[in-house]
Amino acid sequence: MDLNDIKNSYRLWAPVYDKTFGAVSSIGRRRAIKHLNTLSGHVLEVGVGTGLSLKHYAPHMQVTGIDVSPHMLNKARKKIERKNLSNVVDVREMDARAMEFPDNHFDAVVAMYLISVVPDPEQVIAEMARVCKPGGEVIIVNHFARDQGPLSVAEKAIAPFANKIGWHADFPLERTQGQKELVLREQINFPPLGIFTFLRMQKQNQSNAA
Ligand SMILES: C[S@@+](CC[C@H](N)C(=O)[O-])C[C@H]1O[C@@H](n2cnc3c(N)ncnc32)[C@H](O)[C@@H]1O
Numbered sequence: 674m675d676l677n678d679i680k681n682s683y684r685l686w687a688p689v690y691d692k693t694f695g696a697v698s699s700i701g702r703r704r705a706i707k708h709l710n711t712l713s714g715h716v717l718e719v720g721v722g723t724g725l726s727l728k729h730y731a732p733h734m735q736v737t738g739i740d741v742s743p744h745m746l747n748k749a750r751k752k753i754e755r756k757n758l759s760n761v762v763d764v765r766e767m768d769a770r771a772m773e774f775p776d777n778h779f780d781a782v783v784a785m786y787l788i789s790v791v792p793d794p795e796q797v798i799a800e801m802a803r804v805c806k807p808g809g810e811v812i813i814v815n816h817f818a819r820d821q822g823p824l825s826v827a828e829k830a831i832a833p834f835a836n837k838i839g840w841h842a843d844f845p846l847e848r849t850q851g852q853k854e855l856v857l858r859e860q861i862n863f864p865p866l867g868i869f870t871f872l873r874m875q876k877q878n879q880s881n882a883a
Pocket residue numbers: 679683695702719720721722723724725726739740741742745767768769770784785786787790791792840
């Protein structure tokens with residue numbers, strides 16, 4: 674899937690997203706934000722989409738969101754305006770593989786249902802780590818591939834349609850664990866059937882990462 678495929682796919686998803694995938698995936702989104710609301714400072718949401726998460730952030734959390742799809746972002750902007758979400762400081766079009774933010778900038782960086790969508794997930798995680806402050810948290814919520822069972826059969830059946838549906842159903846969790854400055858602190862699978870996983874990683878202080 675290249676960036677044009679993604680933009681085309683999410684142009685079609687945008688009008689129906691909140692009532693389809695957005696609705697069935699809400700449990701993971703709420704879990705991540707419940708945790709983020711225990712922190713303080715500025716959170717970057719990578720692949721913010723239609724902004725389904727935004728109203729759940731506590732007012733003390735500043736939020737910036739980025740996404741490559743202008744159609745998804747338009748939906749997010751409407752929600753921000755309608756709900757008067759003044760703690761959302763910015764949502765803008767940006768490629769998660771090459772973010773226009775300085776190093777060590779955000780207190781936390783979160784990507785929900787993004788990592789199996791992007792063309793180069795390792796590069797996106799490297800960017801998430803780069804823009805996160807040392808000691809800050811990088812959170813990923815996603816569906817990851819199973820080794821066995823009925824879900825793994827379904828994943829393999831859906832996988833060839835990645836370009837059409839807009840994500841890779843058979844994405845392995847191991848591909849999120851290659852950044853040596855990020856230490857895995859927590860991994861939780863959610864009902865129903867543990868389809869979605871919450872990963873909480875912490876960016877080490879530079880002296881510990883060497
Ligand atoms: C499945 S949606 C998830 C949206 C939102 N995080 C949520 O929880 O509903 C994936 C989003 O990732 C965005 N995306 C895909 N590739 C991207 C990239 N390289 N940079 C930024 N956003 C990207 C898509 O445009 C889409 O809005």
